[in-house]
Amino acid sequence: MSIIKAENITKIYNHTVVPVHALNGVTLEIDRGEFTAIVGPSGCGKTTLLNILGGLDHPTSGSVELANTDITSLNDGQLIDFRLKNIGFVFQAYNLIPVLTTMENVEFIMLLQKRTKKDREARAMELLSQMGIAEKANQRPSQLSGGQQQRVAVARALASKPQFILADEPTANLDSKSTSSLLDIMADMNREEGATFVFSTHDQRVIEKARRVITLEDGRVVKDERK
Amino acid sequence: MLFIIAWRNIWRNKGRSLVVMGSIVVGIWALIFATGAMNAFMVGYMADIINHDVSNLQVHHPDFKTDRDVQFTIPNGEQKADELRHWEGVKATTTRTLVNGMIASPRKASGVQIRGVDVANETRVTAVDSLITEGSFFQNVRRNPIVLGNQLAEELRVSERSKVVLTFNDANGNITSAAFRVDGIVKSSSVNISKQYAFVKQEDLTRLLGLGGLVHELAILTEPHFDEKIVVDEYQSKYPDDLIETWREISPEMDMMQEMYGSMLYVLMVIIMLALVFGIINTMLMAVLERTRELGMLMAVGMSKVRVYSLVLLETIFLGILGAPIGLGLGYLTIRYFSETGVDLSQYSEGLESFGYSSILYPYIESGTYFQIVIAVLITAFVGAVYPAWKAVRLKPVEALHMI
Structure with missing residues (x-):
């Protein structure tokens, strides 16, 4: 059953006089439980596509249906609420809240969802253990390495059991050791929690790990292969 | 957790928070001192005239x-x-x-x-x-x-x-x-x-x-x-x-003076508060712009605009709550000190005395006024935070996230 359904989406940035076509009619479907990488050279539209699939940006035309909801018809407030309930985000620059501890960062989304303290703490601890950073629970992001920070970010994205997780170049700032351990963790989560992952990447190691690879070029899907 | 984030955020950039707190402290202190000095002018002037000249009531044909x-x-x-x-x-x-x-x-x-x-x-x-x-x-x-x-x-x-x-x-x-x-x-x-x-x-x-x-x-x-x-x-x-009159009727200029002082104090308050508002707008706006990415992320992961707005306001309110008692304490101590020793204006007293003022001022403030000043400054701080907070919620997550 597809959880992401994008049909013929285009995105044109009207940069003053010359319009830039970031996406030129992308159509794709991603099923629940998939582990998908969106790849392509720089400027091919990966991040734009991910932003649109994450409800962070509106397509110029086309429709986007996420978890059976047409998000193109939602206003900003509704989109925020939709993202909170359905989507987990992992960013290239980790983007953790610097003033909160690791534990609090993981709890944060659940708190916005008004989950109980007991519930939040149990889930956050469970995820941190799975990520192998339980002992860092009370440390601030600035005290962690890049790899550890990204693991916290993945834990945060998974905490509320979203419908799917979007990760924009999650390994771009990591060394190879951190990359492979993060990929292992995400693959485990995909298997154990049934979490749906969609990455944008041009990291070969991520592409190798992905079970489906969608290749974009000049804003178009040029290849879609499943392993 | 919003409180925790706001509280910890204000300590991220101690220097800047101290500037905001400092302006709140100085704002409250300045208002207290200005009110005290104005009262001293007014009360001293009126007391002199009532006690030594007009007295409370007079009877005439x-x-x-x-x-x-x-x-x-x-x-x-x-x-x-x-x-x-x-x-x-x-x-x-x-x-x-x-x-x-x-x-x-x-x-x-x-x-x-x-x-x-x-x-x-x-x-x-x-x-x-x-x-x-x-x-x-x-x-x-x-x-x-x-x-x-x-x-x-x-x-x-x-x-x-x-x-x-x-x-x-x-x-x-x-x-x-x-x-x-x-x-x-x-x-x-x-x-x-x-x-x-x-x-x-x-x-x-x-x-x-x-x-x-x-x-x-x-x-x-x-x-x-x-x-x-x-x-x-x-x-x-x-x-x-017989015609019996109170000092207000005998010296209507004193009544007018009292009103004039009221309006002068009001103008002074507005000026101090305007300076405070712009100071707070400036620093809080810097705080928001510096955290564009972070605020964008918060909205991307599902933090509502109301919460983002509240976060920025809360930070200012915390700074106000921290600054207000200090300003209040300083103001109170200043007034207490000078109410006993007096502020000697004898250097300028020739001019002042020709207008009927005493050369030594004994500032004083009614206790209720302290409270009013603190409330006024806190409201001002709050108003100063409104624009930066509004600016924060106007951020588009997708743009904010890609800012460095």
Whole structure:
């Protein structure tokens, strides 16, 4: 059953006089439980596509249906609420809240969802253990390495059991050791929690790990292969 | 957790938070001090005029105010003054015989209001004897003593024991003159006392006027905080032919001054608060712009605009809550210190005194005003945070996330 359904989406940035076509009619479907990488050279539209699939940006035309909801018809407030309930985000620059501890960062989304303290703490601890950073629970992001920070970010994205997780170049700032351990963790989560992952990447190691690879070029899907 | 984030955020950039806190502290302190100083100006000025010149209430013949003719006296003035001393709320009374005339020294002449005073009672009502800087208040000179204000004495170039001549119309309309010897010089911030009055003994003046027992003015000092209106109503119903007035009616300029001070203080408050608002807008806006990415991320992962807005406001409120007690404490201590020692403005006092102000200010503030000032500053801080908070929620997550 597809959880992401994008049909013929285009995105044109009207940069003053010359319009830039970031996406030129992308159509794709991603099923629940998939582990998908969106790849392509720089400027091919990966991040734009991910932003649109994450409800962070509106397509110029086309429709986007996420978890059976047409998000193109939602206003900003509704989109925020939709993202909170359905989507987990992992960013290239980790983007953790610097003033909160690791534990609090993981709890944060659940708190916005008004989950109980007991519930939040149990889930956050469970995820941190799975990520192998339980002992860092009370440390601030600035005290962690890049790899550890990204693991916290993945834990945060998974905490509320979203419908799917979007990760924009999650390994771009990591060394190879951190990359492979993060990929292992995400693959485990995909298997154990049934979490749906969609990455944008041009990291070969991520592409190798992905079970489906969608290749974009000049804003178009040029290849879609499943392993 | 919003509280935790806001609280910890304010310590991320200590320097900047201290600037905001500092401006709140200075804002509250400045407002407290300005209000205290204004009160001191106003209260000092009014107290001087009420205590040493006008007193709380005065009784005159109804026509005396428009035509200061010798014949417009208060019938049975002395008896009324005696009677009033027993009324509830009345502390002291005195009678005066007033006549306008000329005063001349060997060097110069000037117009004056000659005030024939009942020495013992006058000192009880106006304590004018406490203003003596030279000589005495009718103690030393036996025959025709006169007490002058310092400015008038300077103008006439006379000092203690100098001789002056008073010229005025007597009860029959004839011009009469008499020599007086300066017994004392009084110094007051009241222009009337220092420049326009010449105090003589009532018995000397009435003798020269040719009629005994002439009372033109009956001054009443009431107990502190006693409602003057009660005495006014009682007196008016008992003696409807006399005119009794409160200090507000006698010196309407004081009422006007009070209002003027109110508006000056208001303007000053607005200026201080505007400076505070812009200071806070500036620093909080910096705080928001510096965290564009982070705020974008918060909205991307599902933090509502209301929460983002509240976060920025909360940070400012925390800074306000931290700064307010410090500003309040500093303001309170400053006022307490100066209310005892006084702020000496004697360097500028020549100018001030010519306007009727005392050269030493004793700032004071009613306790309720402290509270009002703190609330006003906190509201100002809150208003200052509104724009940065609005700017924060206007961020588009997708753009904010890609900002460095």
